[in-house]
Amino acid sequence: MKTCREKASEWNVTVRAVNIMCKDGKIKGAFKEKRGWLIPDYAKRPSDGRTSLSKRNSTEIKPLPIGISDYVRAQSEYYYVDKTLLIKEFLDRKPLVLLFTRPRRFGKTLNMDMLRVFFEISEEDTAKYFVDKLSYS
16 A cells, blocks of 8 residues: 555656545545555556647647737637627727727737728628627627
8 A cells, every 4th residue: 555645756746636536536445544545556547637738739729819910810820819899899889089098918909900801991801700700689
């Protein structure tokens, strides 16, 4: 029988993680004696369902658009919080002047570029960037 500390060093995890696995019943044969858990020598480390970054498909991990002010690029290549309802608000209120007052790195330039792409008349069809994003209800 081994203690949590011994199994933690063997499995290369923290003692707390081993305690939680014991408490949740993930380690077969483990039992509590006084203030600590005793784990059988033959016990194997249970899988916790996590995957390492090297095992993930690199195409599903997108970076954050820090310093990116191009709406078309940001919404296709980066994690992007959809703010297209700003366009609906803009159309509903019909302001003469729209003043963006937010601290640095809040997406002011990105929002203005989104408005530009939406309202700009060009030879390219820009409606494809807003399909399934605007919901007027």
